Amino acid sequence: MKNTERIANLALAGLTLAPLVVKVDPNLNVILTASLTVFVGCYRSVKPTPPTETMSNEHAMRFPFVGSAMLLSLFLLFKFLSKDLVNTVLTGYFFVLGIVALSATLLPFIKRFLPKHWNEDLIVWRFPYFRSLEIEFTKSQVVAGIPGTFFCAWYALQKHWLANNILGLAFCIQGIEMLSLGSFKTGAILLAGLFVYDIFWVFFTPVMVSVAKSFDAPIKLLFPTADSARPFSMLGLGDIVIPGIFVALALRFDVSRGKQPQYFKSAFVGYTVGLVLTIVVMNWFQAAQPALLYIVPSVIGFLAAHCLWNGDVKQLLEFDESKTANSPQESADDKSSKKVE
Numbered sequence: 001m002k003n004t005e006r007i008a009n010l011a012l013a014g015l016t017l018a019p020l021v022v023k024v025d026p027n028l029n030v031i032l033t034a035s036l037t038v039f040v041g042c043y044r045s046v047k048p049t050p051p052t053e054t055m056s057n058e059h060a061m062r063f064p065f066v067g068s069a070m071l072l073s074l075f076l077l078f079k080f081l082s083k084d085l086v087n088t089v090l091t092g093y094f095f096v097l098g099i100v101a102l103s104a105t106l107l108p109f110i111k112r113f114l115p116k117h118w119n120e121d122l123i124v125w126r127f128p129y130f131r132s133l134e135i136e137f138t139k140s141q142v143v144a145g146i147p148g149t150f151f152c153a154w155y156a157l158q159k160h161w162l163a164n165n166i167l168g169l170a171f172c173i174q175g176i177e178m179l180s181l182g183s184f185k186t187g188a189i190l191l192a193g194l195f196v197y198d199i200f201w202v203f204f205t206p207v208m209v210s211v212a213k214s215f216d217a218p219i220k221l222l223f224p225t226a227d228s229a230r231p232f233s234m235l236g237l238g239d240i241v242i243p244g245i246f247v248a249l250a251l252r253f254d255v256s257r258g259k260q261p262q263y264f265k266s267a268f269v270g271y272t273v274g275l276v277l278t279i280v281v282m283n284w285f286q287a288a289q290p291a292l293l294y295i296v297p298s299v300i301g302f303l304a305a306h307c308l309w310n311g312d313v314k315q316l317l318e319f320d321e322s323k324t325a326n327s328p329q330e331s332a333d334d335k336s337s338k339k340v341e
Contacts, residue, residue, distance in 0.1 A: 029223055030233070030279065034240050035272050037169055041176025042248040042264065044108075046255055054182025054322045060190035064197035075207045078214045087216040094167070094217045095152050101170040102148035103141060111140040118143075159216065161232060167218035168237055175237075176244040183320045184253075187246045191296045194242055198290035209288050212236065239278075239291040243271050243299050250303060253319050263306055263316070270302030271295060 077086050111119045118139040127133040155163035181187040201208040212220060212234055222232040251264035274295030282289040307313045 030221075030235055031272065031275055033165075033169075033221065034235065034275055035268075037172045037240050038176065038244040038247055038271055039268065041173045041244050042251045042268070044173060044177040045180075045248040046252055054180040055186055055190070056182070057186050057189055060181075060186045061193060063190055064193040067194070067197060068201070071201060071207060071211060074211050074215065078211065083214055087214075090215070090217045091156055094219075095156050098152040098155065098167045098170070098218065099145055099148045101174045102151060102167065103144040104174050105170045106147065107141060107144045110144045114140050114143060155218070161222040161224065164218045165221050168221050171218065172237055172240045172244065175241040176248050179241075179245050180321055181245055181249050182322050184246075184249065184316055187249055188300065191242065191246060191292070191300065194238075195292050195296045198292040202288060202290040208290075212288075236291070239275070239295065242292065243274070243295050246299060247271055249321075252321065253316065256319070257315075263303055263312075266302045266306035267299055270299040273302070274298030 074086075120138070122136050122138060125135050125137070151163065151166070154160070155167060181190065219237050221235040221237070223235070225233055247264065247267040250267040251261055254261040254264050274297070275291065277294040277298065278289050278291045281294065303316075304313075307316050
């Protein structure tokens with residue numbers, strides 16, 4: 001599967017009901033798991049070649065509407081169709097998507113032990129009767145897909161909470177690693193839109209909570225509790241992925257300037273503080289909370305305060321990854337032309 005298709009699938013899967021925290025009792029586990037996942041995803045997003053595809057302002061504006069449409073569609077499906085039937089279809093979908101996500105997550109570790117040409121030589125497979133449809137992959141990706149396939153089979157058969165969480169974390173890491181906002185302006189538009197989206201669907205309708213409880217798929221992390229009436233707490237993947245891609249952009253901004261990560265630290269601390277605040281408020285009111293209500297202002301606020309303190313607001317707002325993607329090649333060309341002269 002190509003990167004753009006994988007990004008779209010991950011994004012839609014996360015946004016469907018992502019931003020939600022419901023009855024979280026093991027607070028420390030939630031904070032450590034979510035924060036560590038964001039940290040890993042951010043550092044995996046730093047690559048020698050800047051991303052060639054970034055999100056536009058228009059796509060960022062449409063994202064909350066796409067997420068709302070998906071969320072409402074699922075709510076209606078669960079309302080008018082058998083819950084078991086819907087979850088069976090979703091299990092098949094996430095079985096395939098889970099293999100892709102796990103394989104991509106494991107690939108950097110596995111390919112170190114494989115021959116070099118296995119990592120570089122592309123194999124193109126075309127669908128029978130649909131020759132225009134093709135999949136590109138390497139032998140290393142096939143090897144990485146073997147444990148992913150067995151693991152997803154275990155999840156599909158047992159639906160164990162640990163298997164659910166590992167798949168969910170793979171989705172989060174891949175989403176943060178691969179999805180580029182392009183600029184902080186686009187990121188602010190996306191987070192602001194989802195900030196409103198989250199508040200509306202949690203506080204003003206029963207849709208988000210209803211789908212979260214009915215949806216038996218790895219788009220939420222499950223944490224066992226001592227309460228027999230409610231055996232698991234839930235944390236939506238969007239509470240990790242959505243702010244995570246913004247925090248990752250801060251890290252790549254630091255790297256592009258050739259300095260030690262500094263704004264990444266403030267954005268990451270802001271994420272952790274926002275998550276802690278979400279859990280505190282939720283436990284205080286004993287009700288589901290839209291996590292982005294607390295995480296978005298915290299992440300943007302910590303980063304903005306740090307930039308204002310250092311006087312780097314202009315540089316931050318002018319940063320655009322789609323433009324920096326060509327800068328290494330341009331600088332190389334400039335050097336070679338000077339040598340010729």
